[in-house]
Amino acid sequence: MTESSSARRPWPLKWIVVAILAVVAPYTWLTLHYRKSGPAFQPYEDLRRQANVKRLLASGYQRISLTAQRPADRSAVPGGAETRSAPDGLPADLVETLVEPLPLAEEILTVRAAPAVAQLLPYAIELTCRLASDQEQLAGADLYVRGNQLVLAPRFERVGGELQTRSRQTIALLTLPGGSLTPGVYELLLPGRRGSRAWRLEVK
Numbered sequence: 001m002t003e004s005s006s007a008r009r010p011w012p013l014k015w016i017v018v019a020i021l022a023v024v025a026p027y028t029w030l031t032l033h034y035r036k037s038g039p040a041f042q043p044y045e046d047l048r049r050q051a052n053v054k055r056l057l058a059s060g061y062q063r064i065s066l067t068a069q070r071p072a073d074r075s076a077v078p079g080g081a082e083t084r085s086a087p088d089g090l091p092a093d094l095v096e097t098l099v100e101p102l103p104l105a106e107e108i109l110t111v112r113a114a115p116a117v118a119q120l121l122p123y124a125i126e127l128t129c130r131l132a133s134d135q136e137q138l139a140g141a142d143l144y145v146r147g148n149q150l151v152l153a154p155r156f157e158r159v160g161g162e163l164q165t166r167s168r169q170t171i172a173l174l175t176l177p178g179g180s181l182t183p184g185v186y187e188l189l190l191p192g193r194r195g196s197r198a199w200r201l202e203v204k
Contacts, residue, residue, distance in 0.1 A: 066141040071173035077126040081115040086198035105129035107195035116202040123176040150188040
């Protein structure tokens with residue numbers, strides 16, 4: 001009877017703690033050491049992004065991300081490019097290629113940019129546009145390149161909750177990184193849903 005009771009006696013607490021630490025400590029180290037950096041895998045978003053890239057490449061487009069911000073000094077952006085009105089919205093072939101429609105500005109009002117730029121220098125574009133509502137703000141920009149055709153699409157996102165922007169008219173500074181384009185003459189389109197602007201750009 002004494003031997004049976006001794007065999008069923010639970011482990012001392014200190015050995016349970018030692019066993020837990022022996023498992024948790026190596027697991028924690030392995031997790032932190034081999035964990036991939038960056039955001040967690042989001043199946044829908046990641047798969048949609050991959051499908052978009054594949055469709056763009058299949059259609060001959062290259063997409064370049066641009067920095068987009070509100071300009072601190074408007075006089076710092078060189079001008080001189082002669083802009084003209086262009087058909088509303090994105091080119092039809094780009095609309096058919098994209099997985100989801102781009103949230104464009106309602107109308108591009110003015111553009112300030114240089115007519116030429118050295119290949120290795122950044123290219124700055126200042127634009128004034130009207131948004132569809134007072135609950136949208138600048139979120140970024142993408143440049144779609146196919147041959148000598150450039151489509152520059154600022155992206156806008158809705159402001160969360162009941163917040164509103166001060167005005168539906170906004171000014172944005174978009175900067176194309178140096179070395180993004182090869183030397184040549186390009187036709188650049190800055191589309192709006194109901195008013196677009198276009199101009200010629202020479203990369204030297």
